[in-house]
Amino acid sequence: MSIRKHAAICCSKLANFICLKLGRQGVTWAGKIAITIYPDILKELASEVKKAIYVTCGTNGKTTTNNMLAAFLQSEGQRVICNSTGSNMLNGVISAFVLAADKKGHINADYACIEVDEASTLRVFPHFQPDYMILTNLFRDQLDRYGEIDITIELLNKALKMAPDCRIVVNADDVLSTALVHQSEHPAITYGIAEPCPDNPASTTEIREGQFCQLCGEKLEYHFYHFSQLGDYFCPSCGFKRPAIDYNADMISLRQGLSFTITNKDKTTASLHSNYRGFYNIYNILAAYSAAKAEGFSLKYINTVLEDFHPENGRMEQFSINGTNVLLNLAKNPAGFNQNISAVMEDTKEKNLIVVINDNSQDGHDISWLWDVDFERFADANIKRIIVSGLRAYDMALRFKYSDIACEAILSVEEAIKTMLDDNPDNLYILVNYTALFGTRKRLKNLEMEKK
Amino acid sequence: MELTIGHLYPDLLNLYGDRGNIRCLVKRAKWRGIDASVKEFQLHDSINFHELDIVLLGGGSDREERLVCDELTAIRDDFKEYVEQDGVVLAICGGYQLLGSYYQMGDEVLPGLGLVDLYTKQGEERLIGDIIIHSDLFPMPITGFENHGGRTYINNNKPLGKVYKGFGNTDARDYEGICYRNVIGTYLHGPLLPKNPMLCDYVLQKALERKYQKPITLEQLDDTAEQLANQYICERLH
Structure with missing residues (x-):
């Protein structure tokens, strides 16, 4: 290993250690130090991931989905690298890999589960191209930082062009996400909630994004909404509509945490329970579930994993x-x-x-x-x-x-x-x-x- | 007394908490026993301006503004008549740009409503940040947040106020917004009205005076919460 690479890893770990001792979050700083000393650090470490790299994008649910996916994969005996604290810009991604490196400067991982801020995808993808991108949803968010939602969509479009072989695990109920996948023509795995859920205390007055077809500009119509713009949509003009759902959640109960059944595309089913609250967490679980299923895992112990899932990061x-x-x-x-x-x-x-x-x-x-x-x-x-x-x-x-x-x-x-x-x-x-x-x-x- | 507020294209022009302006108008009217109702108009709806007392035009993304532009020719004449008859209009950000004769984005020129003699050209950088302006309409400073790529040139019109902190209409940091008859156009959101209750009351008063054809004095409300939020920005940027 080159001296610079060694120095990069050591300094980065030291920086993180000092920050932790001081009670601060040091991952961003640690990542910056590593890449400043050795610019190829991320490229080299990421190439050592044995099976696949997942990247999780989308406005909401990134951290929960990504951590859950890591937990699912670990329950299948896989070694996983994950930026679990939610530091999702380039430096946070770098430090996830660097802090996982051993003394010889190598990582030993089957999978990497990396959440990436949408605006940072263009800075991260030159270092590695993911095998999967999970796209949770697209909502308006911090308009002064990211600009209008159309700008985020454009950024993701560009990023996806850098990863032409990437498969996208996409929320079928979100028209902005599926339109993006439709236009990028990447292979997709879809998840969603096909039918309305009577338990869901949805608001009827909330702001809904993307009410006009991304493909032809006509006003979209909806059979129903789950919340925000998520629901069963179709364009009366060009025919664009919610795609077929590969992994569908139904029989949803929100009374004691979350209980629901997932029907896989091969018609087999799995009954899930989580102590998490919030209808939206069904989507997060579905996303992580679909992503793990795409690699062929059975997820036999999923309910135990969900029961033990306490990421301690201020999410519920x-x-x-x-x-x-x-x-x-x-x-x-x-x-x-x-x-x-x-x-x-x-x-x-x-x-x-x-x-x-x-x-x-x-x-x-x-x-x-x-x-x-x-x-x-x-x-x-x-x-x-x-x-x-x-x-x-x-x-x-x-x-x-x-x-x-x-x-x-x-x-x-x-x-x-x-x-x-x-x-x-x-x-x-x-x-x-x-x-x-x-x-x-x-x-x-x-x-x-x-x-x- | 009662008022009807027309909200134009809320499905498209609804960025930056524009709903807060509607809510503020309605509440501050209701707290004084004035009944304010809101009519929402979607693209392709026909609009009878004669039944409206306040028209609100919000901001949208560039893509959404283009969709609206195609619709404008259909309402331009009626809207112009409403404005010339002292109809009250509050136009924010993208809506403010639409008031003018055009918005030039690179080589492309989007025609506007032509209600006020102003035009907008896209600049290099977006102008983003907290902003404070001083208006001669009332003593309380107007605070808000601006985020716009366009630079708006208002020719000989009267601006809404002088820029104290922030950018305003152009990079020149001199003036912000426009006052033309009972039309107020501005880049300020935040949303605009809740933190600037005097401006909200000014809009309500003008609308009532036009409708009832007599001078109106609005009852004073307890604006402590509004003033705290307004002052917080002023003190922070001071």
Whole structure:
């Protein structure tokens, strides 16, 4: 191994170690150091993956889907590299590989499951071309960072041209995703929910993307919607429609976590149960399931894997503090937030709620999307008390005011959590956007330890 | 009293929380006992401007704006008559650009509604960030967020305000938006109205005065929450 490569790996691991000791997230920094010292590091390490590389893209559900897929593959005895913390830009991807390298500078992995930010695909794909791309969905997200959704679609289109042999595991219910796959002409594996789900507390007023056919511009028609623009669509003009579904979820119950049956394209079925909440998580499980099935795995132990799946990354993460059951979840764009609201409503128990909104670079400086979220629905969610927090707490307070929902604004997250826990509520939901996640999670973790 | 708000093409022009502007107009009217109803018009719907008191034109992506442009010729004359009869219009971002005679994107020229003597040319960089402007319509600063690739030239028209922080109509950082009769065009979203209650009330007042043909004084509301959100931006950018 070259000295530079060795140095790259050592320095990168050291940087990560120091950051962890300091209680910070160091993966991005670690990746940057590695590629600065040895520019071919990612290309070389990725080429050592023995069987296949999966890349997970899409606006929402990347981290959950990707981590779940890694867990599914591991349950089949496979060795997997995964950027499990959700650091999904080039440097985060690099560090996932570098931190997995051994002393000789090699990795020993059957699969890599790598989530990649859509805008970063063009920077990542020159280093390796994935065998599979999972495309979860496309929603409006951080318009000041990514621009309009059409720009994201264009970026993914370009990225896919760099990986002509890649198979796409695509959400059949999302017209924006399937139109992209249709136009790119890559081989596709589809998953979806063929029939309406009566249990799903969907909103009828939410913003729906891509209502006009991506292929011909005509207004699309829908047999039904699951949420946002996900549903059974067709174009009355050019005939474009939801494709046949290879892996279909039905018999869905949302009453005790998630229960549903997947029918595979060979007509065999699997009954699944997860303690996760939120209708949208059915899509995440379906995506991971379809991706693993595409490699021929039986997934016999899938229910055990789902039961043990606690990624501890602030996605539906539970904490127990002084008898209060705290549920932390990330919500960073309208579609994600609307689904979070549904998840809160699926839980009929009385609860308190904290919403934390920041506007740092990684969140997007533009927080106008708060008005594209149907916060009005919280009025019927059995919520006793609401505190809004974070840098843009006042904007969030205003959003609630114009929904006729009372709330208090406390800018400091720590103070907000303390105030709420002083109430000793049975259930506390904390919904945060991206840069608020790490600090809030750390605070909750500490409180949980202290009170034990 | 009552008002009818026409929301044009919400399926296409709905970026950047435009729904918040509608919600703000409706709520601030209702809190004063004024009944405000919203009529949504989709592409190809015929629009009777005589039954509208406020018209809202939001922003969309370039692709979506092109789809709207094809439709504009059908409504241009009626819309023009509405504007010349002091009909109230709030046009944001893409909607603001559509008010003008054209939007030039590279070699392509998209014809606009031609309601106001202004035009837009696409610039190199997108102008993105928080923005504060001072308008002579009221003392409270107008705060919002701008994100536009177009530079809008307003000729001899009166701008909505002077740029205090941010870009505004062009890279020159001098003026923002337009006021023409009862038309307000601006690049500010955020959305615009909730954090700028005085502007919302100005729009409501103009619409009521036109409809009822008499001077209207709107009842004062408790705007503490609105002021906090507005001040937060001002203090941060100060």
